Amino acid sequence: MTFLASVVVLLVTTALAFAGSPLGPDLAAARALTGADGPAALVTQLGSGAVLYPVLVVVALVRRAGGASWRSAVVPIVILAAAQTLEAVTFVTLARPGPGGGTVSFSSGHAMAAVLGWGLLAREFRHRVGSLLVAVVALLVGLSRVALEVHWLTDVVAGWAFGVGALVVSRWVVVPDVAPSPRVPSSPWAWALPAAAALVPVVPLFTVSGDDRMKDLLVYYGAGSSAGTGSDVYEFRTVFDMPFTYPPFAAVLSEPLSRVPLGLLQVLWVVASLAAMVGVARLGMRPVVDRIGLPVTLALLLVSAPVRSHLRFGQVGLFLVLLVAADLLRRRSGAGLGAAIAVKLTPAVFLPWLLVTRQWRAFLVAVGVAAGATVAGLLLLWPSAEEYLWRALWDSDRFGANDVVGNQSVRGMLLRSGLPAVSLLWLASAVVLVLVGTYGAWTLERAGHRLGAVGVLAALSVAVSPISWVHHLVWLFLPLAALVAARRYGLSIAWAVLLTVSLPSIGASGLRAGTAHPAFWHLVIDAQGLTAVAAVLFLPLLVRSRSAPDLEPAGVRPVTA
Known part of the structure; x- marks a missing residue:
């Protein structure tokens, strides 16, 4: 704690000495994060479908080779696609001026997909450090959207929240390996789904x-x-x-x-x-x-x-x-x-x-x-x-x-x-x-x-x-x-x-x-x-x-x- 306090005091003192002007490292970091070829442009792809869907397809093939049916193997892919569609139609009318000009939707789709997509993968492998890795990846992807001036921080937070909610709801999705019965019984909790969709x-x-x-x-x-x-x-x-x-x-x-x-x-x-x-x-x-x-x-x-x-x-x-x-x-x-x-x-x-x-x-x-x-x-x-x-x-x-x-x-x-x-x-x-x-x-x-x-x-x-x-x-x-x-x-x-x-x-x-x-x-x-x-x-x-x-x-x- 003493070390962290010393760092904060040093940064505050330096900032005051330079009248709040950005320092050399500040400008260098800004150039690195906001440049088209910078780390942010690479990190942000971890929340894109171009990366997540191929990875989920590979996992589906592995599960299929392990004896799972195609129906259950492709469930993570369907869940991610459904969540992205729902997120898009939910916030399509909530446009706002973007940090880099133009307009953006209220929720960051990359931030949402990072939470949900990598969360589904972590659930498949059931590794004890999976949740921590998902949190780190989601954090980096969200911050990259801010660094690239694509979304505001509140957009990213909304995307994270949507992704966490979708991940929680996806735990209730069970697809059997056999054809479902002609009649599907529904529990009272099932009505929470159309109630949420009505929003x-x-x-x-x-x-x-x-x-x-x-x-x-x-x-x-x-x-x-x-x-x-x-x-x-x-x-x-x-x-x-x-x-x-x-x-x-x-x-x-x-x-x-x-x-x-x-x-x-x-x-x-x-x-x-x-x-x-x-x-x-x-x-x-x-x-x-x-x-x-x-x-x-x-x-x-x-x-x-x-x-x-x-x-x-x-x-x-x-x-x-x-x-x-x-x-x-x-x-x-x-x-x-x-x-x-x-x-x-x-x-x-x-x-x-x-x-x-x-x-x-x-x-x-x-x-x-x-x-x-x-x-x-x-x-x-x-x-x-x-x-x-x-x-x-x-x-x-x-x-x-x-x-x-x-x-x-x-x-x-x-x-x-x-x-x-x-x-x-x-x-x-x-x-x-x-x-x-x-x-x-x-x-x-x-x-x-x-x-x-x-x-x-x-x-x-x-x-x-x-x-x-x-x-x-x-x-x-x-x-x-x-x-x-x-x-x-x-x-x-x-x-x-x-x-x-x-x-x-x-x-x-x-x-x-x-x-x-x-x-x-x-x-x-x-x-x-x-x-x-x-x-x-x-x-x-x-x-x-x-x-x-x-x-x-x-x-x-x-x-x-």
């Missing part, structure tokens, strides 16, 4: 002011108010110049919402959206719930890009998916589908399938409910009827620029491609996709694969719509569940990862940076929408190649005619 989409909502929060909900709120006063709802604009773009019946349903205080409505909308998500999981994703349990299923949905976008903008997508899933996978009456069409036109892609599969009653009920609700909306909002029928219904430019990266429909991809005659190309491709998708759904329905049939058409609604924003991709949860039911686990995991990462934003950033060939970044931008097209084309083949008994929700019977 990912919900917390960012309350970091912005109320009049800038859930912008699409503000459209419904204002349009409902216009409907209540007898004004033309299609002339309404929010302060962000966003118009009302739905059929008149949706404005009628929005009118009661305008009577609720906005702050309370936003809270209620979040609660209702989460409840609808639970309904979608239980009714439309039963094979997934049977395989991994309801808590884990909900956690995965909560961190997915479609649900995050749905809650961020205050959208209606989850409610429509729930209506259609409850109707077509359970009751089969057609009323839920008709109500969904009356609120938004895209679910109308299910109607040709009802016709070709001779589900006459469901078809007539769906058409009757949709037509009746639409006519009622036109009559109740007569000042809006002419504008809707002759202009708003056909004007896709009311939605804003259609070529932005968020539009994941085929039309959006064509607009971004720069090809000529985009309108003709889109109409032709839409007709082909509707024919192919309806035929594929028909074959699945005849074979008794109702979930697969509904999943194909859900993907079709995303592909052929003029506009399919990221929050519209909640429809893809249904074909994803059909893949799981068909035991296509590898494809299911890959698709779930694609739906979790904000690929359009990443691809747009790559184009702006100009660090790679533009064609590659265009594929990144369009990747999520392309999976919808792939589902329309190939899901029938993937599902029909597997046996039927465990693919369908209870009560669904195959069509024999």
Whole structure:
């Protein structure tokens, strides 16, 4: 202690003697640590995936050679990838000015990966000094991020904390060497996972002011108010110049919402959206719930890009998916589908399938409910009827620029491609996709694969719509569940990862940076929408190649005619 005190006194005295100016060793250390070729640039790589993943792959190969199954051997790799994805989507909206200029995310991903990745390795080898080595490596990697002027110290501390938490949670992950049982029992503690995951989409909502929060909900709120006063709802604009773009019946349903205080409505909308998500999981994703349990299923949905976008903008997508899933996978009456069409036109892609599969009653009920609700909306909002029928219904430019990266429909991809005659190309491709998708759904329905049939058409609604924003991709949860039911686990995991990462934003950033060939970044931008097209084309083949008994929700019977 005397020695340390003497060192501190010496340093303080020297600093005072030089009036606080940096000394020669200070400048030399700064040059060494902040230079691109300095030690910090090397140390920081210990927290990068370029180092950690190859090391974890080698460990997986060693474990496999020692008799472990592939499933259990790759668990550390999956855990690290999942944690990095969760960390990225958790803090993506918490950007701050970086020490070296530009902006950085609040948490340091390298610091987090250093704790978790090397912690998983230490756990594999079970060496007594492993924890100490992990602490040293994590400390050095974190400090290197500060030295390289990539992150602030608080960013690094947040990364460390996230990594420690992920390491603790990973101790609960047990992957058996045999296939899991069809039903996964869940303990009360399992609900801590979706509770924590809910923070990912919900917390960012309350970091912005109320009049800038859930912008699409503000459209419904204002349009409902216009409907209540007898004004033309299609002339309404929010302060962000966003118009009302739905059929008149949706404005009628929005009118009661305008009577609720906005702050309370936003809270209620979040609660209702989460409840609808639970309904979608239980009714439309039963094979997934049977395989991994309801808590884990909900956690995965909560961190997915479609649900995050749905809650961020205050959208209606989850409610429509729930209506259609409850109707077509359970009751089969057609009323839920008709109500969904009356609120938004895209679910109308299910109607040709009802016709070709001779589900006459469901078809007539769906058409009757949709037509009746639409006519009622036109009559109740007569000042809006002419504008809707002759202009708003056909004007896709009311939605804003259609070529932005968020539009994941085929039309959006064509607009971004720069090809000529985009309108003709889109109409032709839409007709082909509707024919192919309806035929594929028909074959699945005849074979008794109702979930697969509904999943194909859900993907079709995303592909052929003029506009399919990221929050519209909640429809893809249904074909994803059909893949799981068909035991296509590898494809299911890959698709779930694609739906979790904000690929359009990443691809747009790559184009702006100009660090790679533009064609590659265009594929990144369009990747999520392309999976919808792939589902329309190939899901029938993937599902029909597997046996039927465990693919369908209870009560669904195959069509024999």
